[in-house]
Amino acid sequence: xxxxxxxxxxxxxxxxxxxxxxxxxxxxxxxxxxxxxxxxxxxxxxxxxxxxxxxxxxxxxxxxxxxxxxxxxxxxxxxxxxxxxxxxxxxxxxxxxxxxxxxxxxxxxxxxxxxxxxxxxxxxxxxxxxxxxxxxxxxxxxxxxxx
Ligand code: HEC
Numbered sequence: 553x554x555x556x557x558x559x560x561x562x563x564x565x566x567x568x569x570x571x572x573x574x575x576x577x578x579x580x581x582x583x584x585x586x587x588x589x590x591x592x593x594x595x596x597x598x599x600x601x602x603x604x605x606x607x608x609x610x611x612x613x614x615x616x617x618x619x620x621x622x623x624x625x626x627x628x629x630x631x632x633x634x635x636x637x638x639x640x641x642x643x644x645x646x647x648x649x650x651x652x653x654x655x656x657x658x659x660x661x662x663x664x665x666x667x668x669x670x671x672x673x674x675x676x677x678x679x680x681x682x683x684x685x686x687x688x689x690x691x692x693x694x695x696x697x698x699x
Contacts, residue, residue: 580693580696580697581695583647583696583697584647584698585698586647589647590699592638593698599626603622604685604686604689606622606626607619607623616671616675616678617670619670619678620666621667624663624667627659628663629660629661630664649696651695652692656692658688659692
């Protein structure tokens with residue numbers, strides 16, 4: 553029993569220090585939006601990543617038409633405004649600062665542009681046209697957060 557107490561006494565300071573560990577600094581701009589819009593946005597994001605993965609899979613398999621179709625539907629301009637009904641026209645984009653919304657719009661446009669290029673059937677050109685899409689993902693993530 554005593555040994556156990558000594559052991560606990562020895563461990564305790566370490567536990568306290570762990571609990572007080574400093575979080576790394578987060579330089580991203582915090583964008584506030586209501587919980588519904590936050591949830592919809594994160595749901596979109598998970599779908600974006602999945603769509604991007606599918607696009608890469610189709611590209612690698614040489615199925616450029618399929619890559620184009622999924623990019624347009626899931627990431628392209630066609631995918632915009634899908635939360636209008638659920639939010640009374642107040643989708644996540646309405647809460648984004650100008651710069652963030654610009655990057656988001658740029659991503660949708662780049663995905664549609666990718667789709668146009670991929671449809672033409674040149675694999676190297678399609679890969680080149682995909683980079684501006686992932687560049688938009690990266691740019692927004694390094695600049696903004698919602699929590
Ligand atoms: C206009 C800005 C913007 C663009 C463009 C963008 N994202 Fe995001 N993404 C965010 C923000 C903001 C978050 C939430 C970060 C947080 O939790 O604070 C996020 C979160 C995520 C998450 C985590 C979702 C979760 O489970 O919480 C994934 C995955 C993701 N994005 C993938 C992507 C991919 C892939 C692309 C490009 C095809 C992309 N995003 C484009 C802003 C963006």
